[in-house]
Amino acid sequence: MQIYLPIAEVSVNAFLLLGLGGIVGILSGMFGVGGGFLITPLLFFVGIPPAVAVATSTNQIVASSFSALLAHLKRRTVDFRMGWVLLAGGLIGSGIGMFIFNYLKSLGQVDLLVTLCYVIFLGIIGGLMFFESLRAIRRTRKGGRVQRKKHYWVHGLPIKMRFRVSGLYISVIPPVLVGAAVGMLSAIMGVGGGFIMVPAMIYLLGMPTKVVIGTSLLQIIFVTGFTTMLHATTNQTVDIVLAVLLLVGGVLGAQVGTRIGVRMQAEQLRILLAVLVLAVCGKLALDLLLEPSELYSLSPVAAE
């Protein structure tokens, strides 16, 4: 069934969009990532103009993240206190990120920079998670208890705060910085930032994996909601019809994904996310390295 999208001004298959939303929703529920790093390239592939794809996927992420968050709230795996601290940093970061983005836009080459950002960050994070999880799984196989380091350098900083749900008593500076870094990257890369946030919370802040996902979702909802409003008011590139199709698939998928995620072990979950991140990274890297079949590309010139 073909459907015409009023803002994107293209006609696409409705079931294809529902399916895309569903897959991304499942991942979002399983791993606590918004799925923006996945859905945006997929939408490009379907033929949605890049500006509309970026803006609309942020709106879709709000929906699937909210659905997943509700599932996590019932399980009490959301650390609200940590969420607010991260969000405070996140909003500052996205403001800075917007500024950098516009500056780079005036220089040109912003597409290249975004892709490079993706390749570098996805590569580093995916690689680190993959090897760390492999090691953890091997240790469990040997029968030894998984003993994660409990003391990080971050524990020595001032302004300490107790995060009861996470079982942490640490300074607020690292979470604010993590939030800011993620906010900045999400403004530049047009994603929720879960794929950076989740590993950062696990490896930098030492939060338990189960709490990390719910808390990351909480932060993602606010950051992507903010971004959606920015896109809608400045560029008019949010396509509500596209968003509805994606999010119907997305919210259903998120519920399924959360249930799958609960049944799996933390290490397995992490290694799967790592593989996924590496796969996307590899695809983007290939696009940069291989000669494209069409060397020329068209883009509209903004009316003066």
Place this chain on the structure above:
Amino acid sequence: MIRAVLAFAGLLLTAFTATAEEEIVLGLSQAEVSITTNFDGSEILVYGAVKRETPIPEGAPLEVVVTVSGPSTPIMVRRKERRFGIWVNTDAIEVDRAPSFYAVVTSGPLSEVLKRIEDLRHRISIPRAIRSVGAPMEIADPTQFTDALIRVRKEANLYQVIEDGVKVDEQTLFRAAVALPASLTEGAYDTRIFLTRGGDVVAQYETVIDVRKVGMERWLFNLAHDQAFIYGLLSLFIAITAGWGASAVFGLLRR
């Protein structure tokens, strides 16, 4: 049905008393294209007749060229090159005006039905319909960029050349079908019909096909542009409601 209408039109026309030249009398199967939610492209039938006072002139037969052109906008064409091992956009040319959609339908091979000089004068073939002036000095091959623009749009079916797409009967009646793709932008689509003999344009006619969004498509488009803030809030509201709704439904199912 259409054939019958055409035949009738033809009969009427032969009854006309003559004026000096050949003239075009035109009909369109629809003068307006409405883009609705399930819009999946549209086919427009352009049909008409040649009105003339004298007998059909001797010599080269009558040929017909129909062009349909969407709204023109400037387009940036970028080229990738390998730098430091990766493919990056390097050179770029701004094409001043390129139609979002362009179809040329003719009654025979374009090079035969139209002389080059006439093509230049009336901007009929695709390369002529695109206006590109003032390429930067450092780019040695600016035509490569316009060629690429045409190639990319042809692949998307946005630029079409259909030779032998116009049927001409008795050098008097003609009809052509123009297929508009599903990915259409709004605007006034200039439709031109040229009559040629031996490659020279002997008559021409212009009309407009109006392409516009209607119903919900129209309403959403207007809302997004005129009430951007409300539109943004609406998007978020839908997102949150959908997220909550799915959660509630699944909660009920589990019970």
